Amino acid sequence: MKHNDYDAIIIGSGFGAAPPALRLARAGLRVLVLEKGPEIVPRRDFRQTQDPRYLLQWFRGVDGPRFGMTYIEGLGGGSGFYEMVALRAPSLAFEQVVNGRRLWPRELDRDSMDPWYERAEEMMRVKQIRPEAVPASGRVFARMLSDLGHSCERARYAESGCINSGYCVTGCIYNAKMGPLTTYIPQARDAGAEYRCGATVQQVAPMREGGYRLDVVYGADGGTERLTAPLVILAAGTVGTARLLLESRRPLRLPSDHLGRNIAWNGGAKAAGLLATDLPDGDMFVGRTHAGVICYDFLESHRLTLSPVKAMPLMAMAALRLRAEEGDPFWGQPHVDLMRQFRQRILAIYAMGLAPPAARLRIDRRGRISTELKMSPELTEHYRRAKKLMNGLLERRGCRPLHLESVNREGMPHDAEHFGTAHQVGSCRMADRAEDGVCDVTGQVHGHPNLFIADGSAVPSSLAVNPCLTITANSERITAGILERLGVPSNGHVPERRTAAGPSSA
């Protein structure tokens, strides 16, 4: 066994891992970050391409009969590949109640989260898109809503110097996308944090003398190492953190029945329509990947937001069969006739809503993971209303709704309604009581001092917007709490070395 001397080990390197890596390193702690995926240098590694082989270097998926999640294994987690949209969750998101219980811990709401949102926004240079930078698809969507008497907001993005090249989701080759990969991580490294890529943590176990022991495997060759630290922060994402805790359930004696469960994903309903002849063209391929606008008008009535979607061809073809009419073939001349209109005359809409947590992650004896989703009446109704709303808006404005059919990895239609998402949260959710979640409001795993969760897996509900900013803000909040326990001043600077062994579980 190698000797190591870290005050804090962080597992994962994405949105949830970024704040503790930076803040703890700046506070003088010896910080090690373990990332399962490879190192990523945007200007060196990113390409503007639709080659699936390129994307599969980092994109991973876990699927089941009704629910699939996509996530990233690589330095910075999803921050290299997200659409850089960075929105605060609306107040309603924090007030969701399921089975008579508020999903979020009592002390968290939009007001209490706003300072942390502000900190995350400052780090990632979040700003509202200028009107002239809104892509054509966003503009035609805004026009459609305006004609129907509804409002539409210009969205906010984590970017600096975006030239609207349109390849956000394959990684920005101009380094204009802001996120952990381009902001927190370089600063954390400057502050002394050590990042190791290609490091898979197989198990976390408590040590008798306090702190935790991690079994780590490096790269394909499988070199192993056992690391220890008094403070461990889990930030491997909704899939990664849940998987690690499921595999560590025995040594950690995790009692929670919620581990790997209660996954929420914003509902994820889609619609598309052929534009009315009097509406101007959209454009799937010009401007940043996210279409620039979001509509909050239906948040109270339908508990969802609406955004137009600019689908890159690979993503559209890999996920959907598109037909003008239900009985049309999904191939051949009728399909080509439709695809000739794909770029300019098809408007796709995505509904992100406060859908109840309903999915779970399963892991079998051989370590294979899969998902399970049980459609509750509430979820069924949420989805039905979302589809009805979107198709109704299209029809009211004279557009012709198209028939969308999601397909599996073999190109066959799913047997039942299937949800695919990259917005998954909640597999190890925060809750005031141990019987309701995996970690408490401070992010600490119930019953395990100095073992924290700081990523999307702790976020207990759908947010109706992309979760990246909320994950980062919540991690900033959790990190501040850890520093407070360590007795580090709020400015984050400590003149002398400290260790994480000091504070108790409180």
Add this chain to the structure above:
Amino acid sequence: MYNDERSRKTNVQRRDFIRIMAGAGLATACTPMRIGLKIYPREFDEHTELVDETLRAFVLTIVPGMPEDDADLTRQFHDPLFRLDAHCAYLASDLCSRAERITGDHRFATLAYEDRASVVADGLAAGGLTTRLYSAAAYVTQIACYASIYDDDKGCVITGFDGQFNIQRMAGVRDPHLDLFRDITSAGTGNPV
């Protein structure tokens, strides 16, 4: 070769179709699909040009309008990512046998589009493993053609997809309506409480 009817009917052999893979489902790709055992004429193993011309015709049936001289037209069938290579001969054979049954002419590649479309529709509707194979072949074909996955610069003539570095940027945007957002926003910041 294939025109030798007697040879086509007598020279058959079993082929193991286990582990066909159709999935360009990106993040969840690379899971095997079991196809089972099939039988087809030996010609389709011995004459790669027969298979290739049949598959080219299949592609032009799935995505009519693709340039016929496109060098990448059938590349997806031999791409290890999609794991269809081992099943190309069977697919070509099945297209030809259906063509013969439906049109009386087994040369699928020489049929008119409408006849080829009838053959493909028949294969897709056949059920079971045949439907899965035809669906998989159509699926990877649409991905390869519409997304131009083998040439970043080529793009797609049907959708007007530019490919990399052919970005029109915002200068190509029509109907700006810049005042629109000032008139219809309810919060103005993009972040309503």
